[in-house]
Amino acid sequence: TSREESDMTDPEIHTWWPLLSAEAKHALEALDGEIIPDLVRDEVEALTGVRMPREERLTMRDWDFIRTQREAVD
Secondary structure, eight states: OHHHHHOSSOOGGGTTGGGGOHHHHHHHOSSOOOOOHHHHHHHHHHHOOOOOOTTTOOHHHHHHHHHHHHHHOO
């Protein structure tokens, strides 16, 4: 199993997604397999104290988490 299929970002998305600004959430939702933008990495570091690697990408589990968060609000 590849990292894309099984793991989540570090730090795990559930620890920071709910606290992200709307701008950062929109920037992430606009990604199509691209590297997580600096705006998001900066916010995650401010929220968690952990800096994501520059080449970090959302995994399939991260996308699933975001989708469930959106459904909970809809």
